[in-house]
Amino acid sequence: MHPALADHLNPGCVDLVERLMSCHAENRWAKFFGKCNALSEALNRCLGEEFEERRKKQLVEARTRKARIRAIWDEAKADDEDHRIFEQEMKARAKQQST
Numbered sequence: 439m440h441p442a443l444a445d446h447l448n449p450g451c452v453d454l455v456e457r458l459m460s461c462h463a464e465n466r467w468a469k470f471f472g473k474c475n476a477l478s479e480a481l482n483r484c485l486g487e488e489f490e491e492r493r494k495k496q497l498v499e500a501r502t503r504k505a506r507i508r509a510i511w512d513e514a515k516a517d518d519e520d521h522r523i524f525e526q527e528m529k530a531r532a533k534q535q536s537t
Contacts, residue, residue: 451484 445452455456458481461474 441491448488450488451481454481454484
């Protein structure tokens, strides 16, 4: 069967969902012999297209988030490198002062 067919999740397929549901309600027994198959196949295509659109949108959003996180990590890594260099300089100065 189909995934959760909520109007807010599949706004482009609402008409097909309603038509399929009414076909099933009007043809209680004929639906088992293929009476509503054309509507069901059209709904499957519509849901597949909406899924693909959502997948592409989510992929773009994920790449944006990943780039932002990578920039934060690179900044933190640069700060760590600066801190390490500072620590080395402080150790070298301390060593020079003690000799």
